[in-house]
Amino acid sequence: MNDLLAEIRAYDPYTAQHGDRVAQYAVAIGRAIGLPPEQVEDVRWAALLHDIGKLWVPVPILQKPGPLDAAESVVMRGHAGFGAEILRRRGLTTWAHLVGQHHERIDGQGYPVGCAGHAIHLHTRIISVADVYDAMTSDRVYRRSLGHVEAERELRRVAGTQLDAEVVGTFLDLRARQLARRHHAAEARHA
Numbered sequence: 001m002n003d004l005l006a007e008i009r010a011y012d013p014y015t016a017q018h019g020d021r022v023a024q025y026a027v028a029i030g031r032a033i034g035l036p037p038e039q040v041e042d043v044r045w046a047a048l049l050h051d052i053g054k055l056w057v058p059v060p061i062l063q064k065p066g067p068l069d070a071a072e073s074v075v076m077r078g079h080a081g082f083g084a085e086i087l088r089r090r091g092l093t094t095w096a097h098l099v100g101q102h103h104e105r106i107d108g109q110g111y112p113v114g115c116a117g118h119a120i121h122l123h124t125r126i127i128s129v130a131d132v133y134d135a136m137t138s139d140r141v142y143r144r145s146l147g148h149v150e151a152e153r154e155l156r157r158v159a160g161t162q163l164d165a166e167v168v169g170t171f172l173d174l175r176a177r178q179l180a181r182r183h184h185a186a187e188a189r190h191a
Contacts, residue, residue: 001045004086008052012062015051018134023047025130025171030123032170039123046098047127053083053099077103081112098124102131107161125164129155129171132163148175 009016026047030040054062057079061072068076084100087093101115101124108116120128136151146154152172159168 001049004049004052004090007055008049011055012059015054015062018138019048019051021134021138022050022127022130025133026127028174029126029130029167029171032174033122033126033167035123042094042098043123043126046095046102046123047130049083049087049095050099050102050127050131051079051083052086053079053081055086056082077111097121098127102127104128105162106164110162120164122167125167129163129167132158133171 005016005019008019023044026043027040030043035043057075061068061075064072080100080103084096087096087099098121100112101120104110104113104115104120104124106117106120106125108114133151133155136146136154137148139145152175155163155168155172159165
């Protein structure tokens with residue numbers, strides 16, 4: 001797997017860094033939900049590799065500073081299926097399934113298939129929350145970060161339509177506890 005990660009890092013360092021952050025968030029959510037360690041490990045690897053299909057997306061599209069046109073959008077949207085195919089060819093069928101679903105939506109309006117609700121694997125629903133949050137809180141070539149407060153507000157807004165509401169709730173609870181710990185640590189340093 002490390003060869004795949006190295007390939008992503010060489011092709012597009014932003015995508016690799018994004019995958020690292022998505023994996024950190026997804027692992028935390030998986031543990032908080034109570035997934036067994038081997039399933040948390042599956043979530044971690046699928047999160048690290050969720051955008052591997054972007055290896056098939058030309059760099060000018062991947063790094064375009066403005067909106068994509070219709071043809072470019074079709075190519076970009078193909079990355080979920082491309083990623084699943086890359087992993088399937090290596091015999092990594094569990095991760096291929098998770099990667100292939102990472103742009104599906106709870107309301108069935110996602111892609112590439114239009115799966116809805118629990119037809120989307122729980123591990124993918126975890127990765128999707130982590131992916132959306134990191135995308136919103138990171139500077140992108142086409143827009144600046146929304147910031148954590150606005151991103152959390154947006155997660156609440158799309159919970160139950162785009163994203164799994166329970167997974168969003170778990171993630172927001174984790175964020176609140178993390179912020180509380182930081183606040184208490186800062187108070188202790190100033191006491």
